[in-house]
Amino acid sequence: MEMKRISLFYGFIGLFLLGCLLGILFTGVSPESAEALFSNLKSFFGGTIGENIDKFSLFTFIFFNNTRVAIISAFGGLLFGVVPAGILFFNGFVVGIVLGYFHSQGESFLRLLLAIVPHGVLEIPAFAVAGLGGVEWYFEVVRGRGTLKERFMNGFVKSMRMLALALLMLLIAAFVEAYITPTVASIG
Secondary structure: OHHHHHHHHHHHHHHHHHHHHHHHHHHHHOHHHHHHHHHHHHHHOOOOOOOOOOHHHHHHHHHHHHHHHHHHHHHHOOOOOHHHHHHHHHHHHHHHHHHHHHHHOOOOHHHHHHHHHHHHHHHHHHHHHHHHHHHHHHHHHHHOOOOHHHHHHHHHHHHHHHHHHHHHHHHHHHHHHHHHHHHHHHHO
């Protein structure tokens, strides 16, 4: 099971990276569509969030938004892993569009990476861990030992442990994104 878990984890990360690549390509092929999508995303997430907000409010906004996504990913993992895979791919696509959009506006890729990597190295794997917990729950229900109720509860406990780990990672990532990433990004 351990090898399957590792493979699935890397598969989720790969879907995120594939989404990034396709988002960047989408921005290059259809800059007008990417700009419209970027504008919609910006207004959906509060327009100027992060620009005129104190760091603690930004930290809590990021953490609670990411917590919601991780919970959806964990519980959605019960559906054969489709939900966490979709979440990671979609988030990657959005990141790719943001990278492509800001690069087309003259921003250097180095600065863009410095704006994403410091917190992203924890945030993206956290979503994969949450989703992996949901998939483990599914496998426990389908292939575990004991009654259906026992398998369901065993899977639930495994999933919640992984979700707890993901939430700890997201807490640290939100702190880094609100307090450290802006400083690091300004260096590039």
